[in-house]
Amino acid sequence: MKSSKEFAAWLHDKFKDVPKGVYLTREDITRLSNRQHFSQEFVNDIHYELTLKGMGFVSGYHRDKFYLFQLPDTYWRQQEEAHQENHDANVHMITKQQTS
Numbered sequence: 019m020k021s022s023k024e025f026a027a028w029l030h031d032k033f034k035d036v037p038k039g040v041y042l043t044r045e046d047i048t049r050l051s052n053r054q055h056f057s058q059e060f061v062n063d064i065h066y067e068l069t070l071k072g073m074g075f076v077s078g079y080h081r082d083k084f085y086l087f088q089l090p091d092t093y094w095r096q097q098e099e100a101h102q103e104n105h106d107a108n109v110h111m112i113t114k115q116q117t118s
Contacts, residue, residue, distance in 0.1 A: 025051045041084060044082055074086070
């Protein structure tokens with residue numbers, strides 16, 4: 019039985035050069051980690067270990083697929099101007115209307 023740290027190291031070594039990432043099924047994880055069962059805590063521990071290496075590991079909604087991906091290193095505000103929202107667009111000065 020592999021620990022979450024060992025399994026995370028194996029995943030990192032195997033898939034660190036796959037830019038788009040991969041997904042694994044529950045059966046894949048059970049077989050590859052040599053475990054009969056695994057919990058969400060095991061998945062969280064794998065994610066933690068992988069974030070230290072620049073990768074993420076999360077489960078899908080039904081927990082039937084688990085996604086391994088490269089963590090981005092670009093802060094969202096450093097993207098091109100076209101991809102940024104203008105936060106001032108919805109801010110309008112309140113002016114007092116003059117009554118006659």
